Amino acid sequence: MDSQRQEKLMEENASLKKQLADQSTELEHRTRQIEIEAALENVRLRAGAMRSSSELGGASAVLFQQLNELGINAIRTAVGIFDDHVDVGNPKIKGDATYDDKTQTYNLAGGGYNIWFNRDEFQYVYNKIKGDFTVTAHFEFVGDKGNGHRKIGWMMRETADEDAVHSSAVVHGDGLIEYIKFIFNHGKLKRW
Numbered sequence: 001m002d003s004q005r006q007e008k009l010m011e012e013n014a015s016l017k018k019q020l021a022d023q024s025t026e027l028e029h030r031t032r033q034i035e036i037e038a039a040l041e042n043v044r045l046r047a048g049a050m051r052s053s054s055e056l057g058g059a060s061a062v063l064f065q066q067l068n069e070l071g072i073n074a075i076r077t078a079v080g081i082f083d084d085h086v087d088v089g090n091p092k093i094k095g096d097a098t099y100d101d102k103t104q105t106y107n108l109a110g111g112g113y114n115i116w117f118n119r120d121e122f123q124y125v126y127n128k129i130k131g132d133f134t135v136t137a138h139f140e141f142v143g144d145k146g147n148g149h150r151k152i153g154w155m156m157r158e159t160a161d162e163d164a165v166h167s168s169a170v171v172h173g174d175g176l177i178e179y180i181k182f183i184f185n186h187g188k189l190k191r192w
Contacts, residue, residue: 039066054104056081061101080106085125089113089162095123107142108152115151115170115180119162124155139171148174 046062049055057080079085080099087095087110095110112121139152153170167181 039070042066057101057104079125082125083127086160088124088160089119089121091121097123097125141173146173
């Protein structure tokens with residue numbers, strides 16, 4: 001075989017390899033697009049089947065499952081519908097929060113100084129929200145143990161700092177229901 005013919009065959013071979021690689025890449029992209037569209041449809045179906053906002057946790061779980069199946073690492077510290085949870089202050093008993101999707105139940109554990117005076121210590125499960133909002137929940141303590149001043153309820157905080165301005169509606173361990181509004185920070189009156 002002469003060198004010209006051999007060179008032409010090598011060029012054709014390289015061209016065919018490039019076409020095959022381009023077609024393989026295009027096929028991979030199309031396959032990935034179909035996988036993403038199927039995952040989105042699964043999320044749409046679950047969200048569309050919701051009959052109340054209490055089912056949002058289940059729809060969120062489907063979303064994260066689909067992301068996981070797509071190989072997308074959705075780093076998540078979220079607890080159910082909440083963005084995150086953190087210990088406010090430096091409590092001796094470190095807190096934790098979990099969500100059970102089947103029962104749509106949140107469980108919080110922790111302890112600390114109090115939500116009072118000039119500093120707070122507690123486990124905080126939260127979303128960052130701006131504007132008007134409505135919240136509802138059924139709260140109850142698990143077990144009879146604990147301080148009568150332990151609290152559970154809704155809270156709005158300026159920050160997660162232990163001395164942040166905040167307002168809360170809570171149930172105490174002894175049954176007292178209370179609305180608390182602290183507008184002092186470092187001993188100074190702040191606008192709330």
